[in-house]
Amino acid sequence: MSAVEACADGLVLRLYIQPKASRDSIVGLHGDELKVAITAPPVDGQANAHLIKFLAKQFRVAKSQVLLEKGELGRHKQIKIINPATDPDSGRGADRIRAWL
Template sequence: MGWLAQAADGSVVLVLHIQPGARKTEVAGLHGDALKIRLAAPPVDGKANAALLAFLAKACSVPKSAVSLLSGETSRSKRVRIVGAEVSVLEALASA
């Protein structure tokens, strides 16, 4: 899976394609080598990034502090690190 990688420290790194301003926040399947996520939040003042990190924390049952944006702060293409997430939960999220 090109969108999901396990780091040496046990954390998980996701490659994401984000669609801000959508009707609702949800996983939309794969978009090339990235996992596509639709966000209801607008891409203004970091609101979409905050909504993304909160959505991923809730979906993976980890605290918000365990989810961090590695790259793509102003881009639709983002890399996110999640500490303590189960790979199986992320795979299920992608196939739902």
């Protein structure tokens, strides 16, 4: 399984999360996952909420269209993005992720 897979209604991302980073960014590949650095601490779901907000902004979708499918309590997560933006003006992170498809 690759880090990014297209599915019928969007994308499935396999992520490795680095909480408490100095800034939010999509770092690159980390084995067979994408490494994403986020500034939120891994306390009381703050990191998950921040990750969903960050990915929604990158893909220009509503937060409700970013679903945490697996990995609620760990660093290894599987996220589904429903109907991500496909226009050329989509977020930089989305463009980088599409390059790995």
